[in-house]
């Protein structure tokens with residue numbers, strides 16, 4: 001994606017490997033939209049911390065970051081006598097950074113199935129994993145844009161653009177490509193508390209000049225009940241074999257509203273988000289994040305003109321902060337994937353073959 005970094009327009013993915021000194025570099029998403037800054041992770045431990053702190057976020061992007069992180073560990077411990085146990089430690093540390101997005105585990109497993117597991121191979125596999133996600137994001141756009149017509153009102157939740165998918169995006173990709181094809185429509189952007197990923201969606205839509213309105217998450221029902229929403233497209237952090245999805249908190253609310261008001265409800269994701277080993281959404285671990293994220297908000301004050309954090313509540317207040325929820329497959333109209341727009345019965349057989357294709361390491 002095109003970004004202005006240190007005053008220079010450059011084309012960068014959300015995360016990449018700097019070969020000069022095996023540093024994993026990433027766009028610091030905690031600074032968007034006010035600053036575009038690069039965050040450097042010299043070791044796999046710092047890469048794991050960057051994933052945990054959401055410096056990089058978005059299921060596929062954290063999968064790519066974890067894959068690069070494990071490639072860092074292979075390089076770091078390659079000549080050690082305890083190579084096996086150190087790689088296992090690194091694998092677990094990266095896996096535990098965020099439990100819900102299956103892309104993270106798929107990225108790590110994609111590295112571990114490298115034969116032999118040595119520095120060059122591991123790096124090549126990490127780059128292949130990351131490039132494939134970006135390519136699939138572009139394909140999701142080409143396929144999904146057929147769902148979008150001029151004069152439509154679309155609603156999206158969280159951020160599923162280029163920063164969440166190494167490049168291009170998942171749910172935002174069909175929106176951007178439909179606009180680039182000349183279709184003219186409007187997008188309601190859920191701000192998506194508490195981390196307010198909607199501001200990254202708005203930032204990205206502004207760059208394409210796409211007509212949009214940011215709304216409070218709690219206002220989505222108002223616009224839906226007024227017949228103002230024709231289509232809902234959002235992402236997924238884990239898709240189980242029966243078609244249930246885990247996605248950003250608030251997705252389930254939208255699915256129930258869409259069902260009641262008979263609005264098409266689509267989820268878009270690359271193959272790295274498909275979980276071949278989990279049967280239903282009941283088995284998905286939901287990440288509960290630090291409640292400070294509910295208590296505080298970060299933003300840019302007019303006076304100080306820089307990012308800073310303010311508290312919304314006093315100290316005696318109690319909070320809960322589940323980062324995702326599960327939407328059952330019977331509330332999902334369709335799945336926008338690089339292999340086409342699928343219904344839940346097509347999901348497993350179509351994606352299962354592709355995944356085994358990935359894990360076996362064939363090109």
Ligand code: RUB
Nearest residue numbers: 057058059170235236248268269273
């Ligand atoms: C991000 C989120 C996004 C999915 C998109 O959550 O829920 O909708 O990651 O993934 P967070 P996909 O900001 O906490 O990482 O591109 O596979 O649909």
